[in-house]
Amino acid sequence: MLQIDLWKRIVIWGLVALGLLLALPNGFYSRVETRNDAVAALEVGQTGSELEAQAAQWPSYLPSSLVNLGLDLRGGAHLLAEVRVEEVYQARLEGMWPDVRDLLRQERSRIGPIRLQPSDIDELRVRLVEKPEEVAYAASQVRGLARPVTSLTGVASNDIEITTDGADIVIRLSEAEKLATDERTVRQALEIIRRRIDEVGTREPTIQRQGASRILIQVPGIGSAAELKEIIGTTAQLTFQPVVGRASDPDQRPGAGNEILPSIDEEGVYYILEKAPVVTGEELVDAQPDFNQNGQPAVSFRFNPTGARKFGDYTAENIGNPFAIVLDGEVISAPVIQSHIPGGSGIITGRFTVEESTNLAVLLRAGALPAGLDFLEERTIGPELGADSIEAGKIACIVAFALVLVFMALSYGTFGIFANIALIINVGLIFGLLSMLGATLTLPGIAGIVLTIGMAVDANVLVFERIREEMKSSKGPARAIELGYEKALSAITDANITTFITAVILFAMGSGPVRGFAITLGIGIITSVFTAIFVTRLIAVIWFERRRPKTVLQGKSLRLVPKETKWDFFSRWRVSLGVSALLIVVALGSFTVQGLNFGIDFRGGTTIRTESAQPVDIGQYRDAMQPLELGDVTITEVFDPTFDVDQNVAMIRIQAQDGEEAVSADVTKDTLAALQTVAPDLKFTSVESVGPKVSGELITTAVIAVVLAIGAVLFYIWLRFEWQFAVGAVAALIHDVVLTIGVFSALQIQFDLAIIAALLTIVGYSLNDTVVVFDRVRENLRKYKQKALSEVLNLSINETLSRTVMTSVTTLLALLALFVLGGDVIRGFVFAMIWGVIVGTYSSIFVASSILLWLGVKRDWSKPSNNAGNQFANIDA
Numbered sequence: 001m002l003q004i005d006l007w008k009r010i011v012i013w014g015l016v017a018l019g020l021l022l023a024l025p026n027g028f029y030s031r032v033e034t035r036n037d038a039v040a041a042l043e044v045g046q047t048g049s050e051l052e053a054q055a056a057q058w059p060s061y062l063p064s065s066l067v068n069l070g071l072d073l074r075g076g077a078h079l080l081a082e083v084r085v086e087e088v089y090q091a092r093l094e095g096m097w098p099d100v101r102d103l104l105r106q107e108r109s110r111i112g113p114i115r116l117q118p119s120d121i122d123e124l125r126v127r128l129v130e131k132p133e134e135v136a137y138a139a140s141q142v143r144g145l146a147r148p149v150t151s152l153t154g155v156a157s158n159d160i161e162i163t164t165d166g167a168d169i170v171i172r173l174s175e176a177e178k179l180a181t182d183e184r185t186v187r188q189a190l191e192i193i194r195r196r197i198d199e200v201g202t203r204e205p206t207i208q209r210q211g212a213s214r215i216l217i218q219v220p221g222i223g224s225a226a227e228l229k230e231i232i233g234t235t236a237q238l239t240f241q242p243v244v245g246r247a248s249d250p251d252q253r254p255g256a257g258n259e260i261l262p263s264i265d266e267e268g269v270y271y272i273l274e275k276a277p278v279v280t281g282e283e284l285v286d287a288q289p290d291f292n293q294n295g296q297p298a299v300s301f302r303f304n305p306t307g308a309r310k311f312g313d314y315t316a317e318n319i320g321n322p323f324a325i326v327l328d329g330e331v332i333s334a335p336v337i338q339s340h341i342p343g344g345s346g347i348i349t350g351r352f353t354v355e356e357s358t359n360l361a362v363l364l365r366a367g368a369l370p371a372g373l374d375f376l377e378e379r380t381i382g383p384e385l386g387a388d389s390i391e392a393g394k395i396a397c398i399v400a401f402a403l404v405l406v407f408m409a410l411s412y413g414t415f416g417i418f419a420n421i422a423l424i425i426n427v428g429l430i431f432g433l434l435s436m437l438g439a440t441l442t443l444p445g446i447a448g449i450v451l452t453i454g455m456a457v458d459a460n461v462l463v464f465e466r467i468r469e470e471m472k473s474s475k476g477p478a479r480a481i482e483l484g485y486e487k488a489l490s491a492i493t494d495a496n497i498t499t500f501i502t503a504v505i506l507f508a509m510g511s512g513p514v515r516g517f518a519i520t521l522g523i524g525i526i527t528s529v530f531t532a533i534f535v536t537r538l539i540a541v542i543w544f545e546r547r548r549p550k551t552v553l554q555g556k557s558l559r560l561v562p563k564e565t566k567w568d569f570f571s572r573w574r575v576s577l578g579v580s581a582l583l584i585v586v587a588l589g590s591f592t593v594q595g596l597n598f599g600i601d602f603r604g605g606t607t608i609r610t611e612s613a614q615p616v617d618i619g620q621y622r623d624a625m626q627p628l629e630l631g632d633v634t635i636t637e638v639f640d641p642t643f644d645v646d647q648n649v650a651m652i653r654i655q656a657q658d659g660e661e662a663v664s665a666d667v668t669k670d671t672l673a674a675l676q677t678v679a680p681d682l683k684f685t686s687v688e689s690v691g692p693k694v695s696g697e698l699i700t701t702a703v704i705a706v707v708l709a710i711g712a713v714l715f716y717i718w719l720r721f722e723w724q725f726a727v728g729a730v731a732a733l734i735h736d737v738v739l740t741i742g743v744f745s746a747l748q749i750q751f752d753l754a755i756i757a758a759l760l761t762i763v764g765y766s767l768n769d770t771v772v773v774f775d776r777v778r779e780n781l782r783k784y785k786q787k788a789l790s791e792v793l794n795l796s797i798n799e800t801l802s803r804t805v806m807t808s809v810t811t812l813l814a815l816l817a818l819f820v821l822g823g824d825v826i827r828g829f830v831f832a833m834i835w836g837v838i839v840g841t842y843s844s845i846f847v848a849s850s851i852l853l854w855l856g857v858k859r860d861w862s863k864p865s866n867n868a869g870n871q872f873a874n875i876d877a
Contacts, residue, residue, distance in 0.1 A: 003541065012535060018432070019429035019432035019527075020428045020432060021062075021432070023428045023432035025058070025066055026067055026435060028058070031057050032066055035057045036064055038051045038052075038054035038055040038057075042055060065435045065436060066435055067440075068438060068439065069220065070218075070440045070445070072381050072389055073389050073443060075381045076219050077224055077379065077380050078217070079225055079375055080215075080375070081193075081214065081215045082213055082373065082374045083185055083186050083213045084372045085213055086122070087372055088181055089122050093122070095276060096124060096171065097276055100142055101114070103142065104141065110137065111138045112131040113129045114127065115256060116256040116257045117168060117256065118256065119170075122173070124172075125170055126168065126171070132166065132167030135164045135166075135168070146158040149180050157174055157176035157177070160177070161173070186212070188369075188370045193207055193217060193369075197231060205217070205220070206440070217232065224380045226669075237280075238280065238281030239280050239281065240277055241274055241324045242321070243324050245272045246269060246271055247260060247270045247271070247272055248269065248270065250270055254272045255272070258273060258274055260273075261331050262331065263330070264327075265333070271331045273326070277326075279314075283303050284302070284303060288301075289354070289361045290357070292347060297352040298357060299361050300346070301345065301347070301348065302345040311344050312340065312341060315339070315341040316340040319340070320337065333348065376690070376691040377689065377691060378687070379688045380686060380687040381686045385686055385825075392642055392822050393443065396450060396818040396820075397446065399821055400813065401427070401453055403814070403817060404423065404453055405420045408420055408810070411806065412464050413557055414543070415464055415467075415540065415553055418536050423456055423531070426456050426527050426528050427452075430449060434520070437519075439523075441516065441520070443825060445519065445520040446520075447822070447833070448521040449520050451761065451814065452521065452527075456527075456531070457807070458495070458768065458803075459488070459492045459532030460536055461803050461806045461810075462495075462803055463488045463536070463537075465800075465802050466485075466487050467552060469484075470483045470484055471553060477544070477551055481541075481544065481552065487779075490775055491771065492529065494720055495769075496525050498713055498767040499525055499767065500526075501764075502760045502767075503764070504518075505709045506518035510705070510753070514754065514756065517754075521761065569846065570790050570850065570853060573850045573853065577847070580846070583739055583742070584739065584742070590746045591741060591742060594745060595745065596744055596745050598750075600752070601690055601752045602699050602702075602753075604656035604690050604694070605654055605689070605690065607651060607653045608653075609651055609652075610651075610684055611647060611683055613646040614678075614679040621652070625652075625675070627674070628671065630667065633653070633655070635653075636651050639824075641820070642823055652671070672684055702753070702756040705756065705760060706756070710730055710737075717767075722857060724852055724855040724856065725774050725857075727855060728847075728849065728852040729770045729774070729848055731847060731848065733767065735843045735847050736839045740832055749831065755832050758832035758836065761833060765840050768807075769807070769844035770843070772804070773797060773800050773804070773844055773845070776799055777852070779796075781857065789852075789853060797845055804845065808837055811837050812834065812837055816834065818830045
């Protein structure tokens, strides 16, 4: 009988209520965000009646977690930095020289004098000047300086390796120590960057490690990537080094163990310093902006006990000698030590402004970056563009939602209303889960939600079409509803698992907005299956218990496919495959002749989005930028129906500059100044820069992601069906991917990382369609054991045709709303999705099934029918 236990009903409604409660704060975003900021300020000790009033804006007993808005929605800066870990090797080896020198001086009577030799950055060379025959003994003494590697991977390994080369002792870091050093360096850099950004007080920064030596930094609300680089880009390596002498020639040889550095204040003056510092910034415990005795800005500092002892001992022994204070390779000052300085505190003076002394104090207090950073990728999104994206996304979601709701109500009547209720709950659950996970919502993420709106009804459509079929077999409505859910479960499970596989691969291989899209798509799949299998079913059961109707889903309704179809899809299967083959040849030809219009994600370079009230004149823009000599510059005007009359937008793409990973802030500033001579009110609403190293890696990652997705799907379908089904499904996937790439090549639409996300989603969608058809084919092969394979395939496609068309139309309705109203920023992405839905629907009917017909299927009659011998057998209720 059609019934659901009370405890199951309580659990289902409990989960729905919990999800909607978690999503509730997002409906009052500004108020809750202000409240959260006020609570955070009060927790760190700030006070004030205004803060307390803001903290009381939202009840404390309600959830207050919000979905984080990505940079493309809020505006802000994004950096991908690579830590130059090799620099630490050099500093580490140079720091060993005083210990080696002191050790070997004790053996001078046996080994004679020693001298530090010029060497590569990854080694330290010490020569025995007079007694080279004692080099083996000297090396054995230096080996005593070795220490165990402090890492799990370096157990039983020493940190240094000592070899000899003629009269030279060669000291290198071991491979285990290099790995351990890399790990420590990146972790330290990550923590210091986090501290520096936290000092500035930005909201919800994202600072996380990517790969072995890279750090992703995203800070909403900050003005530009250049401003963010100023906060974190300075290494702030402070050292106190003995002065050997002064010089005016920067190319003068400083001597072994020394270096020559410029003075920051005195032009043309250079200092010869000992490389090994007496004290470093790592031993600082505090640094504060201050003023010297003349009232000029300065920075006061204080060492920890170890640093204070070193500092005190050195000043006591070197009264009358100059002592250099060095910051990032420049001598800030070189005062003469007048007296012993105990206590470990002092003051750094220089030609600082108040702002510079404050920034320097922040950098020193946060700690020195252990190594320099290379910025491989930079993105700046203006707040205006973010606000426009939110508004466009909101309107697109509302329109898409309304279209799908109306369409479902017209198509399925009362059951369509049930599906609509579940759909509203579904969107609420998505936001609830995103809030609970603290996930970031990006513009492609909004597209993922809109796509979920279109695809979420698919499970309901599968069930409703099954119920209609069961009602034709003269079963009662209770039995038809029960069997509808039971028989649709297999197709729903297989279809959604294959789509979920692509979402997981997107998340694993993607980054930034692509990963955000994968999160919303994956969560959307989970919530849509839950609402379709449990929520819609529970609503239908409650309705049925109260109304006891004599029939369901049999009245007049909107039908895109006739009730009964007996179309022969294989009478001209060679023609359908021939058309597909022709289109593939055209696509490959276009790709060979003109290739793809790669965006900066894959080509490297910088893309700048400009906006002005004055109409765009591409010729004037190009002439204004000509003197900058930036190489290949592409300028295009952007047209969009959502733009205001005074909103004139252009996209400027600058090629990657030789020897640079990203276009410098100076180049961006010069470009803005040049364009403002043409349009004085012109502003940059976004700046995106990707270095050639990252762009090359992204191409490789994208190809691997697509191959992995297809391979994972092939394996899954092989497990669930037979190998012929897997080959047919993968052939359809390749067909869809090739045709999508071909359209982008033929129309020269920009092909960027978001399009890869679209391609993988097309893979998931196409599979969804194909698996539903194949699931019915498998069922009918067991049911009609004497029918020819072509007849079984035709029957299965006709039986699932209504569902296929309904799902495609609901998805297209949602995507078309996003395409028209979602703004130009994601139009290429949505176009790929629309095209993918069309070719995916075509391929699941004609390509996959035709391949299956051509390969043939081995029928295993030992497998029972899905409906034989269980409680849901095909008998009258």
